[in-house]
Amino acid sequence: MADDATLPPADAVTDPEVRSADETPDAGLVIITGMTGAGRSTAAKELEDLGYFVVDNLPPALVPEVVKLVDQSRGRQQPIAVVVDVRSGSFFESVYDHRHQHTTGRPTTIVYLDAADDVLVRRQEAARRPHPLQGDGRLLDGLEAERVVLATLRGIADLVIDTTALNVHQLTKRVRQHFGSAESTRLKTTVISFGFKYGIPVDADYVADMRFLPNPHWIPELKQHTGQDARVADYVKSQPGAEEFLAGYLPLLDLVSEGYLREGKRFMTIAVGCTGGKHRSVAMTEEVAHRLRALGRDVRVIHRDLGRE
Known part of the structure; x- marks a missing residue:
């Protein structure tokens, strides 16, 4: 669709909201x-x-x-x-x-x-x-x-x-x-867990590093499990700084989501990483997605490196 010239920039949008x-x-x-x-x-x-x-x-x-x-x-x-x-x-x-x-x-x-x-x-x-x-x-x-x-x-x-x-x-x-319908105009958010040792997802709009949290890899009874296991997830989320991170990060993502919609963006990708993409990033990805859904966001989860070790 290249038959038209690009429209020039102008002031902020003031049109009414999208139809229901x-x-x-x-x-x-x-x-x-x-x-x-x-x-x-x-x-x-x-x-x-x-x-x-x-x-x-x-x-x-x-x-x-x-x-x-x-x-x-x-x-x-x-x-x-x-x-x-x-x-x-x-x-x-x-x-x-x-x-x-x-x-x-x-x-x-x-x-x-x-x-x-x-x-x-x-x-x-x-x-x-x-x-x-x-x-x-x-x-x-x-x-x-x-x-x-x-x-x-x-x-x-x-x-x-x-x-x-x-x-x-x-x-x-x-x-x-x-x-537009309510469904077609919603922002579609993907939250990806990954391991830094395998590289940061190239399509990530935002990257969060969970390596500041203690690694369940060094807990014998948790090592063989993943962040999808309730015991591992509870361990990760109970560590100092975990709740504070979520409490600060989610309002930021919600703010950015609203801005993306105003600018006409339909997709946002959030990457959450740890060393290998098995424990901390997986647990926190699930929790971020859960809280975004509670805010009414359309969210899907991908665990890119789970099972790769």
Whole structure:
């Protein structure tokens, strides 16, 4: 989805909160169109993150075939989004069919993205790309021609978003408001236990070192067990500093989680390490995950190096 220029940074997001699951539209077909540089690719990427099957620059005549293939392979509950731009010849007739003759059998929403000409010019110049309709003329000539071609479509669009004053995060949140469900917009957190001697997970956003706690490896009755064993877990969590660490670390993670959501991030990975990834890191990973779930977070646990010794 590289047909749009990157939107510029701006101030903090002030849009309303994401819709509840009960208000989320049924799975259907979303057609994304509008002016070049207005953010079509950004909107499409957000829909992809929300679980949509996204196809960029699809000729409208092929939309029914794509819907049919998705219905067969993924089922009718798989939402679909297609990006269509001004270069699509039979665009209006095809869109009219989808809206009024229901050729795909799915409820269809047309999203039209727009912005002021001076903003579109700046975005296209920053991307150093010509407009598809400018020919030998100026970039502004291409934009003016595009507005003429898309005028009818803008009039029948279900949702028009003016991105003139929006940055990437504000646009993605606007898309989430209309198409996101409570489940698809939750931050998905992975907590990984690991052993430092095997290396730090390369995808970790945050790394916590549990080597400040006494090692159960040196306790004969605990050595052969792992941090998933209740006796080992109780031993680790009862050590000086363990509870203090959890009491300080969890509010930080909760704060960061909220910030990630505001910035449009969907995934966070927390790595918890000890020497071999068997005792302390495993026990503390389970406890961190447990406390995050108690805060309402969507959490999964991976014990990367368990059994590797």
